[in-house]
Amino acid sequence: MLQNLDDLRNEALKAIDQGNSPEALNDLRVKYLGKNGELTLLLRQTGKLPAEQRPAFGQKANTIRAQIENLINEKREELIKVQQEKKIQEEKIDLSLPGYRLRKGSMHPITMVLDEIKDIFIGLGFSVVEGPEIETDYYDFQALNIPLDHPAREMQDTFYLSEDLLLRTHTSPMQARTMEAQAPQLPIKIIVPGKVYRRDEDATHTPMFHQVEGLLVDERVSLSHLKGILLSFAQQMFGQDREIRLRPSFFPFTEPSVEVDISCFACGGSGCRLCKGTGWIEILGAGMVHPNVLRMSGYNPQEASGLAFGMGVERIAMLKYGIDDLRHLFQNDLRFLRQFEN
């Protein structure tokens, strides 16, 4: 019997050693240790042994049982580990393949820049108003100190719709409209974004483009305030290191009038292709509201003064995003538009 026990052990150990899957080991467990397993059956025969042999047999059988049990468990765990390892190996994927993405859609770069400009001026306390794109000669010109036959009318060639109605050549008519509506109340603090039209088409002009006009009318508004507001704008739009420069210029509706340059953000001012070597980039026109404009709109120029500025949105968008050709902005080529998905 003891010999049987040893044979069984040897056979079991060999079988365990050859077992190659957790399932096979489960089978071995049943085969040897299960209810009807071979070791169990041997143990059941203990009663047939002489009484004095029974303790030794029992003890040995239990030892063998424990040994088989342990070996099966060990081997099984080992196999599970290997199997797991294999499964993990099989789940290796190519991490370099692209992720699943949604098209984000895009706003037009002009809309994006307009939003950015609005945000900056809202932060400075301005409200946003819009006006008609089809205007009267009065608001587009006369109320802005540009009488009929004024030489300044040649500066902006106009699309006419009738003798008196035209496509606004700038967003400035809303200056006059707003002041007329508010006079004599102070302050006025508005920006006017919108489409404007001029009879001009070449590499740097499109017959329709976008402007943002700004107007601040209050007591004692000065040229230094204009400089302060526009410096703040330039730094928020083009970077905190930007400086601005005012150069005297002429617009009929402002006096003094200035052109405003920012220090070049590409070269920092040392001169490059973008700034044509000057270190400065012209971004807008501005000035102090002309007394005639204040008067026509119902303000006394001795009591109220104002500053006004106007910027071309296309130009700012081109500078900001490095757009090389103005015409792209109106061709709506998806290859262009999709670059602004963000």
Add this chain to the structure above:
Amino acid sequence: MKILYSWLKELVPDLKADAQTVATALTDAGVEVDGLVELPDQEYVIELDLTPNRSDCLSMWGLAYEVAAIFGLKAELPQDEELPILVDANKIQLAAPQLCPYYLGLILEDVKIGPSPDWLVKRLEALGMRGINNIVDITNYVMLETGQPLHAFDYDCLVDHKIVVRESKEDEEIITLDNQLRKPEAGTIYICDPEKAIGIGGVMGGLNSETTEQTKNIFFEAAYFDRRSIRRTAKALDLRSEAALRFEKGVDPSGLYKALQRVYYYSQLLKIGQPQKEILSGSTYAPQADRQILLSRKYLDERIGMSFSDQQVEESLQNLGFALSPTESGWQVGVPSRRQDVQEEVDLTEEVSRLVGLDQLPAVLPEGASTQGGLNKEQKLLQKVHRVLNKRGLNEALNYSFISKKELKDVFQDENHPLLQAIPLKNPMTEAQEIMRTSLLPGLLKNLRDNQNRQNLDIGLYEIGRIYLPEQLPLRDLPSEELHLGVALTGSSQALGWQLAKEPYDFYHLKGILEDLMSVLGWPLALKEKQDDPRFHPYQCAEILFNGRAIGIMGAIHPDLAENWDLNQKAFLAELNLDLVLKLADPKINYKPLSRYQSSKRDLALVVENSISAQAVLATIKLAAGDLLENVELFDVYRGSQIKAGHKSLAFSLTYRAQDRTLTDAEVAKAHNEILQFLNDYYQSELRQ
């Protein structure tokens, strides 16, 4: 306008700055320099790009004042011999004083016409003019020097040696110096003798009074013409001469006399004849007195935002040649008539600030009552509209507001469509931009076609922009400008990933986009089938209703229209009036407390006639359900052999839940059956078996 550096140095003798420095300084002071050209012998031509207000800079003398003031120097202009002025209406008759208030003449006798000396021709040529003969050259040279245009008539061609300045008559012709027969509109300024026209004032002389080899006596004209009239005439005749340019911008009334003094000087210097020692005038003429303007220190400081020193203020104005005398509160400033642009106190603040230097100003943010900036409701909602469309993967397009008549007609396909009443431009640049758009669809269709031609085949575009609707044509009043949204889809919508198939766009993509849009604005999307719009597929088209009225249209493009526009794929279009929707938008978040109790789901497959819309059934379910229905979704539509002909099966998933308890099966069954009963009664529907 061009200026000559050597000439400038004669007029500003203390000028030490080189030409490049002068050019830069001019630009910094607001007289923009366009270019600097170097000529032999250390000569330079500075080319100016003048703003329309600075007509005073259209002469060497004007520039000399400007440069002197910029560099803090004095301009030294030649002092000419005084000549008496003889007013004689028999010699010069001003018959149109509103168009020509001043007209002076100088007579040169026994002229010897010939070439001018080299130095003079050289200067003329450097400044872009040609040397012709000593008479013409003098007029041009003095114009460049003083800014006053001059004209030389052969005095003996004038009947009675008399000048008449009058308005031209209807159809009154004249042959001008360039041998062209011209017929400007009646009311043009004509220079005449008692019998005939001898020149178009300020624009071009007549051939009949031209100076020739035979000319013995010359009449030099220096006049002041109404600049608007000259501008009109020059434009109408397309004769933009140097003279006309100066008259248009406005000449200095005091300059007439000075210019003839110069002619007197040069005709003696060049020995080309005997000038009479008097100037003829058609009206009382005296060089104009300075314009007197009070400049208050307080005003100046407030407008500039800082305080310049007395010395800075005074030097800059005096160097411009302005006369200054201090007053209690500031200065009284005498502004010479050559500076027509300096009219009032604010103009003096500009002169001072630009000459002292705008770089001196501090950058200050305004104090005072703080205002709260911000966007209004519509402006905020518009940003949301962009966001919701972007979320659906759409790209914003931006088209011109003007289109061609043909494009508009090609979209509407109907000669009588009211939206073909578009506002025409009076002076369009091209046919493609001849009318103001009344719809966003022509632009978007063009974008689809252009993209398709560039092999961009999967396209989802939107545009937000105005359309222009006239109340009547021809246009009399401001038209209404409506903000519209247009959407155009073609090809496939995005696939979620590279392993998944793309989804071809169909009607429901477009509808879903509009549903998303309306939901952020707090309204349901309401549609009404429309079968008779020639732009759209008759069975895939609906009007968009809002608050009971039609505000737009959506659907699949009609195959004929697609062919017209060379589109090779199905396209889906929508356009709606965004103004109205934004105004009445009422976006709300309707928060409901979360129920702690379990929900029950029941499906419902309903067989209804094909004509009954799923949307209607959905709405009916919501209407019929009580509080216990939490959600209902359509998840399948089936047409086919398993159900009876002319019918379709709609499958809905309904979720029931109560706030205060877990519903029993019996409660759910009761609620579900009530809905079913209602639907069966309403639509004669049946449960699909």
